Amino acid sequence: MNLESTLTALVTDAVKTLYGLETESNQIQLQKTKKEFVGDLTVVIFPFVKAARKSPEQTGQQIGEYLLQNNPLISDFNVIKGFLNLSISKNYWLEALNEIHANQNFGIIPETDKSGLMMIEYSSPNTNKPLHLGHIRNNLLGHSIAEIQRANGWKVVKTNIVNDRGIHICKSMLAWKLFGNGETPESSGLKGDHLVGKYYVIFDKAYKAEIKELMEKGIGEEEAKKTAPLILEAQKMLLAWENNDTEVRELWETMNGWVYAGFDKTYNQMGVSFDKIYYESQTYLEGKSEVERGEANKVFYRREDGSVWADLTGDGLDEKLLLRADGTSVYMTQDIGTAKLRYNDYPINKMVYVVGNEQNYHFQVLSILLDKLGFEWGKSLVHFSYGMVELPEGKMKSREGTVVDADDLMDEMIQTARETSQELGKLDNCTPEEIEAIVRMVGLGSLKYFILKVDPRKNMTFNPKESIDFNGNTGPFIQYTHARIKSVLRKAFDQGIDFSKLEKTDLDISEKESCLVQLITEFPAVVRQSGEEFSPALIANYIYELVKEYNQFYHDFTILKEENPSLKQFRLVLSETIASIIKTGMRLLGIDVPERM
RNA sequence: GGUCUGGUAGCUCAGCUGGAUAGAGCAACGCCCUUCUAAGGCGAAGGUCAAGAGUUCGAAUCUCUUCCGGAUCACCA
Numbered sequence: 001m002n003l004e005s006t007l008t009a010l011v012t013d014a015v016k017t018l019y020g021l022e023t024e025s026n027q028i029q030l031q032k033t034k035k036e037f038v039g040d041l042t043v044v045i046f047p048f049v050k051a052a053r054k055s056p057e058q059t060g061q062q063i064g065e066y067l068l069q070n071n072p073l074i075s076d077f078n079v080i081k082g083f084l085n086l087s088i089s090k091n092y093w094l095e096a097l098n099e100i101h102a103n104q105n106f107g108i109i110p111e112t113d114k115s116g117l118m119m120i121e122y123s124s125p126n127t128n129k130p131l132h133l134g135h136i137r138n139n140l141l142g143h144s145i146a147e148i149q150r151a152n153g154w155k156v157v158k159t160n161i162v163n164d165r166g167i168h169i170c171k172s173m174l175a176w177k178l179f180g181n182g183e184t185p186e187s188s189g190l191k192g193d194h195l196v197g198k199y200y201v202i203f204d205k206a207y208k209a210e211i212k213e214l215m216e217k218g219i220g221e222e223e224a225k226k227t228a229p230l231i232l233e234a235q236k237m238l239l240a241w242e243n244n245d246t247e248v249r250e251l252w253e254t255m256n257g258w259v260y261a262g263f264d265k266t267y268n269q270m271g272v273s274f275d276k277i278y279y280e281s282q283t284y285l286e287g288k289s290e291v292e293r294g295e296a297n298k299v300f301y302r303r304e305d306g307s308v309w310a311d312l313t314g315d316g317l318d319e320k321l322l323l324r325a326d327g328t329s330v331y332m333t334q335d336i337g338t339a340k341l342r343y344n345d346y347p348i349n350k351m352v353y354v355v356g357n358e359q360n361y362h363f364q365v366l367s368i369l370l371d372k373l374g375f376e377w378g379k380s381l382v383h384f385s386y387g388m389v390e391l392p393e394g395k396m397k398s399r400e401g402t403v404v405d406a407d408d409l410m411d412e413m414i415q416t417a418r419e420t421s422q423e424l425g426k427l428d429n430c431t432p433e434e435i436e437a438i439v440r441m442v443g444l445g446s447l448k449y450f451i452l453k454v455d456p457r458k459n460m461t462f463n464p465k466e467s468i469d470f471n472g473n474t475g476p477f478i479q480y481t482h483a484r485i486k487s488v489l490r491k492a493f494d495q496g497i498d499f500s501k502l503e504k505t506d507l508d509i510s511e512k513e514s515c516l517v518q519l520i521t522e523f524p525a526v527v528r529q530s531g532e533e534f535s536p537a538l539i540a541n542y543i544y545e546l547v548k549e550y551n552q553f554y555h556d557f558t559i560l561k562e563e564n565p566s567l568k569q570f571r572l573v574l575s576e577t578i579a580s581i582i583k584t585g586m587r588l589l590g591i592d593v594p595e596r597m
Numbered sequence: 598g599g600u601c602u603g604g605u606a607g608c609u610c611a612g613c614u615g616g617a618u619a620g621a622g623c624a625a626c627g628c629c630c631u632u633c634u635a636a637g638g639c640g641a642a643g644g645u646c647a648a649g650a651g652u653u654c655g656a657a658u659c660u661c662u663u664c665c666g667g668a669u670c671a672c673c674a
Contacts, residue, residue, distance in 0.1 A: 034617070044616060046654070056654095082654090083617060126674070163674065280674095307672065316600080317670085324672045331674050360601060361669050387603085388667080424636060442636095454610065458603065459667065463623095466609070470636035472622035473610075480636055488633045541611060541621090548621080551637070560633045597636085 003041070003088070003096075003521070004030055006073065011043055014066045021051040032518070038078055038511070039085030040518055046082045056082035090509055093517040094570070098502045100520060101577045107524040107584060109153035116349030118154040119342060120146045123272070124161050124355065127259045128168045129197035131266050131406040133462065134356065137389050137451050142354040143272040143590045144452055144536040145384065151588055152531035157346055160274045161338055164256050165281040170237040172196050173251050174230065175203035185258050191265065191407065192258030206230055242328070269410050271444070271590055276345070278338055284329045287337025290373060291322045291329075299372045315368050317361075322369075335366055336373070343377060351377060352534075357385040357457070384534050387459035389451070409464075414443035416468050417476075426597065434596075441592045442476050443468070448591045449475030453540035473544045475591060478582060481547045483597040485579040488559055492572050495560070499572035507566055512553055516574060519546055523581050527588070536589055543585040550578050 008028050015021045027047055033039040045060045052059040060079035067074045067086065076087035100106050122142020125131060131139075142158070150156045176183070176199040185192045207230045214224035225231070240248040267273065291308055294300040300310050300322060308323040322333050329337075342348060353363060363383035370378025391404060418439045421427045427435045450467035454460045470476045492499060509517075523542070530538040559575065562568040586593050 029616075031616085037617080042617090046616075049654085081617060166674065168674075305672090318599095321672055326672085328672085330672070334674090356668090357602075358668055359674095364601085385602090392608095420636075426634080426636070450609095458610090461609070463609070466623065469623075474622085476636070477622095480634080484634055484637090491633060537611085544611090544621080552639095554633085555638045558633060597634090 003073075003092070007041060007043075007086070010067055010071055010073075011063065014063050014070075015048050015051070018062060018066060019048065019051040021048060023047075033085050037080060037083075037085050038087065039076075040088045040514065041086050043084040043086065044082065045079075045084055049082070060084040088514070088518075090514060091506060093509070093514045094502060094504075094507060096521055097517045097570075097574060097577060101573050102501070106581065107527045108151045111150065111155055112153050113155070115153040116155065117157065117347055118149050118350045118352060119157045119159055119346060119348045120149070120352045120354065121159045121161060122146075122354035123267075123274070124163065125263065126163045126166075126168060127193075127196070127256050128172045128200045130191070130193040130262065133389050133391070133404040133406065133409060136270070136406050136409070136447070137386060137460075138354055138356065139267070139270055139272045140448050140451055140590060141384070141386055141456055141536065143270075144588060145352065145354065145534055147588045147590060148527065148531050148534075148536065148539070151527055154350075154531075157275045157348075158273065159276045159278060159342070161278045161280065161283070162260075164279045165241065165252075165284070167234060167238050168200070169252065169256070170234045170241065171203040171207075172200040173248075173255055174234050174237055175199040175206065176255065177251065179206075185261070191262040192260070193262030193266070194405075194407075195262075196255055196259050203230065203234075266406055266410075269407070269444075271592075278341065280334050280338070283338040283341055284334040285337065286340055287333035287335070288323065288327075288329050290336050290340055291333055294322075294369075294373050310365075310369055310372070312365065312368060317365060317368070320365055320369070332362070332366065332369070335362075336369060339366075339370060339375070339378075339381075343375065348377065350380065350382065352382045352384050354384045354386070357387055359383075360385055382534070384456070386456040390459065390461050392461060392463050410444060410447065413447045413464065413468065414440050416464070417443035417446070420468070420470075421597070430596075438594045438597050441594050442479060442597065445475035445479050445586075445591045445593075447475075448589060449478065449540060452536045452589050453544070455537050456535065473541075478543055478547050478586065479591075479593050480597060481551060482579055482582045482586075482593040483595065484554075485550075485575045485582075486595045489572065489576055489579070491560060497569065497572065499569050499576060502570060502573050504566045504570075507570055509567075509570060512549075513570075513574065516546075516549055516553060516578070519549060520577060520581060523585070530588075539585050539588055543582060546578060547582065550575075 007030055011028050012023050015023055029044040029047070031042050031044070033042045043060075043063070045056050045063070048063070049056050049059055052062070054062070057079055060082065064077035064079060064084050064086070068077055073089060073092055074086055075089040078085050120142060122145075123135065123139050125135060146156045146158050176196075179202055180199060183195065185195050188195060190198065207228055210228040210230055211221070211224045214228060215221060219227070237248055241252060291300060294310075295302055295308055300308050302308050305325040306327070307321060307325040310320045310322055312318060312320055320332065321330055323329060339351070342351070355363065360383065363381070363385075367378055367381050367383075370381070372378075418435075421435075421439060421442070427438060430438065446468040447464075450462060451460070453473060467474060468476060470480055489499075526538055526542045530536065559568060559571040562571060583593050
């Protein structure tokens with residue numbers, strides 16, 4: 001039984017005995033005592049004032065006295081206005097710390113069958129261009145959510161649906177065929193995904209030139225876009241692909257192979273991975289047959305031109321196309337097929353899609369369609385929706401070439417970390433391998449933390465400079481604190497101090513220290529809530545608060561120079577516990593923390 | 598226009614199941630390196646929580662209206 005529920009029960013008991021008031025536990029409001037007041041936890045008295053028929057102050061006083069007399073857990077109390085501030089006995093905090101310190105998996109629920117299996121889809125790239133800043137937010141969120149859900153006892157399957165077919169891939173292929181001169185990643189020294197992306201851009205340029213040319217001949221823009229030779233050629237290629245044309249398929253496989261090799265490097269650098277990858281080229285046919293089944297069951301209907309539609313006006317939405325007149329599938333069709341395959345492959349209890357908020361409508365529709373098709377899991381799917389990332393300079397636009405490439409950005413972050421640490425001479429005693437590892441952790445940690453600390457729903461601005469600051473709510477600041485604690489612990493260990501277990505449990509620790517212990521005890525609750533709300537930001541901000549509080553504590557006291565051996569030991573145990581929570585918490589965000597830096 | 602979503606300090610963000618004087622960091626100002634890592638800490642300053650109304654003992658938080666931003670409503674993916 002944790003502290004809060006114990007206290008809730010106590011207060012329930014108190015108001016019943018004193019005022020004969022029956023209360024539900026949710027009527028008792030317990031909150032952390034604000035810093036400027038003395039105490040650990042605060043009971044809001046207002047709900048009981050009526051029954052007590054006394055002033056809030058008197059009521060608080062009375063309840064406080066009752067609690068103090070009836071439970072040794074409460075060491076003191078004070079009343080301010082309608083708030084009863086309770087001080088919890090130091091012994092309680094010391095014992096709590098001891099317990100947490102001994103628990104290697106504090107805050108983590110082991111994987112059990114109880115919660116079931118959660119499949120989390122994220123990343124979901126197209127194979128015609130490299131990953132960019134938007135993908136970074138997606139990947140980081142997806143990976144972190146997976147870690148958090150796993151820490152909450154779910155069995156997690158991370159999945160990626162690669163959009164490896166369609167007109168956009170044909171565009172890259174066609175451009176390569178026409179202008180590529182057989183260029184390969186090996187011959188050009190380019191990363192595979194960048195090479196294919198290069199030809200996508202080349203296609204776009206040439207295509208635009210053709211449109212311009214046609215328009216100069218007096219053809220309308222719409223018409224020009226449709227009749228430009230390049231686009232017709234690309235469409236022909238797509239058709240050939242669908243008809244399993246050997247040459248087209250071979251080129252398709254070669255170029256996609258380049259892209260996958262490139263993506264693997266990017267994912268690897270980012271520290272994300274997948275348990276199962278689906279390819280749209282393998283799932284879109286399944287979608288078609290599902291739609292046809294739906295049509296047969298009168299869930300969908302066919303128009304005169306042969307296209308298939310779902311009528312969602314009854315759900316307050318529009319009509320939605322599912323199959324084109326020529327029988328080819330659209331985005332929605334593929335997602336239906338992919339969903340079906342996934343549920344065939346895994347006993348999924350919860351399906352989560354990490355996809356940008358521009359697709360909110362799509363997933364609203366998908367949920368309804370799956371439900372109409374008779375899949376009981378349709379209604380319960382979760383669209384984990386997130387906002388756009390912008391740079392301080394403004395919006396990213398692929399047309400204006402202001403897209404921030406994921407690989408470039410990560411390299412830059414690492415490079416900045418390297419330069420900063422060199423300037424400060426921080427890593428002079430490390431081997432080149434150590435320096436590389438640390439600089440990488442710090443550079444990527446900056447990026448990851450800055451993106452994850454923000455509420456996912458919001459559009460955000462990524463400021464590279466600010467993110468790598470060693471002050472404030474940043475990854476490096478947290479990493480730095482961790483490294484510093486580790487340094488203290490190493491020195492203590494060298495001095496032969498045993499901090500494996502607290503020996504004395506009647507130490508007179510300061511208010512600030514008990515406050516820190518209290519903060520530590522909240523970690524599991526934060527992880528639970530973060531899982532329920534799908535919010536890595538919750539964990540990020542919690543860690544920051546912990547680190548900040550610790551730093552203030554660290555400033556006021558020196559640990560190794562403390563003369564009271566018991567107090568010294570306590571502070572070491574406290575520090576080690578905090579370091580361990582930082583490490584666990586950051587792991588849930590997908591961020592590594594260095595032992596030294 | 599319909600739907601969804603956001604608006605909190607100059608900037609970037611917390612806080613939102615209603616509770617005390619609305620919190621951090623950055624920037625700018627003033628201190629503290631004989632200090633377990635100054636990649637740090639302390640102090641002061643900075644607010645009509647977009648606006649208005651309602652519910653309440655009490656509203657940044659809940660409801661309604663308005664204003665501003667973003668997304669979406671494709672035979673694109």
